[in-house]
Amino acid sequence: MAADMAHEPRINQTSLGDGAVLVLSGDWTAPHARLIEDLAHRALPQARRIVIDLTGIARLDTFGACAISMLRDAAGGAGMKPVLMGMAERNAPIFAALDPATAAEPPRPRASLLDAPESIGRNLTNAGADALALFSMLGRLVASFGRGLRDPSRLRFPSIVHHLDRTGVRAAPIVLLMTFLIGCIIAQQGFFHFRQFGATDYVVDLVTVLTLREIGVLLVIIMVAGRSGSSYAAEIGSMKMREEIDALRTMGLDPVDVLILPRVLALVVAAPLLTLLGMLAALLGAGVVAFLYEDMNPAIFLLRLREAATFSHLEVGLVKAPVMALVVAMTGAIEGLRVSGSAESLGLGATSSVVKSIFLVIVLDGLFAILFAWLGM
């Protein structure tokens, strides 16, 4: 540490008539950044002619040069511009590049009362743009699918199968586990509360109708949105960042044909299958709870299940799945294509693909409820 003391930066000031000499010594280097800046600020000689003597400086780097430039600019206000003495030739380029005067605080955006209504307006127009983007993507997908139907070799079956494996087959275990647990929970809650009325038999109806019509498909789609929709957004987004999408375009290929349609088709096929699996797992969970928690004879459970599980309930659930999957996959693709250069925008795209697709799925579910009520299903 003794060596450090010897290298500590210092300014020795001597007055000579109407002039002053500032003799700098020690290490004017980065580790002393705060110290040398303080020194430069405190040394403000009230003199007309000032000489800054650099010959005593042991080591100098850009930070030291910056502090010296600051000292020169500040001292210059009192009279003539100070003279730098003993600046080594080799240091001249560094001093030339330094210009602390231009390093003023960049203007920061001011917060104003108008920001709130402005952001509401922006969000509304963005929501409009989102809706348009969704329809435009739908149109491009239909066109691409149409081209594929005319010439099936353009449909890229290997890619579809690959994505079917990723989003369908590999999602099956977690979907089964999750829906099984939810089936258990709904059944347990049903038995717990319905016991008070002695209506435990109806729990089977409750679980069946709920699972087939709503819970099965919603849970599966939400899982798919979190699992596959976000990964679509991230994949397509990082391809966009690395100019892979542009490379495809210059080869005369439409990214919708190559990247998006196979993903969307895979998800549209996988979602109803996963939903069916999920429904079965949930009903199994309910049966297990009925047997273990309520001592219900499995034969009775199956009998009630057969009565409650009509084909129309199953239909309601399964019809929704591909439509919702389409929305999830399209949202993922759209958010992916919106990614710009930064890592932050990639994260934002993945997040908003999940948030937007789950929101849209819930809205869609409400619309389906109205439709099915109207159809009397």
Next chain:
Amino acid sequence: MAAVPAISIANLSVDLGGRRILDDLSLEVQRGEMVGLVGASGSGKTVLLRTMLGLLPKSAGQVEILGLPLERAAPREVRAIGRRCGAMFQQGALFSSLSVRENVEFPMREYLDGSDRMFRSVALAKLRMVGLSESDAEKLPAELSGGMTKRAALARALALDPEIVFLDEPTSGLDPIAAGEFDTLIRNLHDMLGLTLFMITHDLETLNAVCDRVAALHEGRIIADGPMHALLQSEHPWLQAYFRGERGRAVQWAR
């Protein structure tokens, strides 16, 4: 104090994916030296650089930066070494969510105690030195051209006035004027700060203008190590092909 070499590599071997990339390689760089590393694409130049920076595990051997073996150093020592080194990656590796100026200020804020004004001032000076203007300073990395990204990455590598600078193909993708300015800049910094430079480059002009010593990496080993003119005289067939190929000759004729 006995002269501790800036970089000392002894009997280094590195395997990647079951393949030996670097084989019993030794190299020493003294303080203040400017060493260029040449080698064919895929010969392991970047692997060597990344191993030196501690980013890749090594199978055998020793790497010491400023006399400190990185893998056995305490976190505090590694941090201290980090302050004294600057690295510039091939793709720039600028932080995409920060502006160019903030990228250059980032290491300063991490390692140094100083005022915002000083950091900003030094950051702008570094950017000016590498040839970027004040209007470029507030841009995000995604808005930069390839050459500007290189310059910004170099400015960040130089942010702390490091003692050792590692550069991975600093002039590739720069126009000849910019590459020439880069050579001058590196020489200036070397003169002023006593910079030690370890640079991977294919730019024969830069090797000529900047490097005191050139090391050639071939089949996992350093096959030649010496001043540029000594390598030009070398009889090794690969070196002959590298320096006396059509492009290499063009550079020599031009002089």
